[in-house]
Amino acid sequence: MRNLILIGTLLAAAGGIAAPAAAQALINDPTVIAQCLCERQQLDALQQTIDQRRQSYQTGQQSLASLDRDLEARRSSMNVEDPAQVDAYKQLLQQRDSAAAALPNHLIPDYNAAVARYNAARSDYDSRCAGESFDQAAYDRVQATLSCPKP
DSSP, X not given: OHHHHHHHHXXXXXXXXXXXOOOOOOBOOHHHHHHHHHHHHHHHHXXXXXXXXXXXXXXXXXXXXXXXXXXXXXXXXXXXXXXXXXXXXXXXXXXXXXXXXXXXXXXXXXXXXXXXXXXXXXXXXXXXXXXXOBOHHHXXXXXXXXXXXXX
């Protein structure tokens, strides 16, 4: 028996058998668990904000494309001698210009700011919580009474 233990130890030392890895300590501190759970909630909320900003941007692009198509259609059939048609075209052109300005002035910066906030929060979460092992009983107790501060 002693020889088998010695052989196993020698093989492990030589790299022939992997020695058992040290077990990762379970986190059972309710404060740490609550912090990680709240940070996860914040990440989820920030992801929703990104999704909303992306949708707004896509809607803005679609609106601009639609206005461009409408302008092209009106331009090809417009009677330039009819003041009402010219005024309607000018009004549509103003709408198109406003939609075009909204992309770089509002929609893109809003989206980029949301992504930056998410990335910063994700970095914080990853450095404190990602990959950690939580004691399941402590985790369940904290989650049942979790109250996170509003961002």
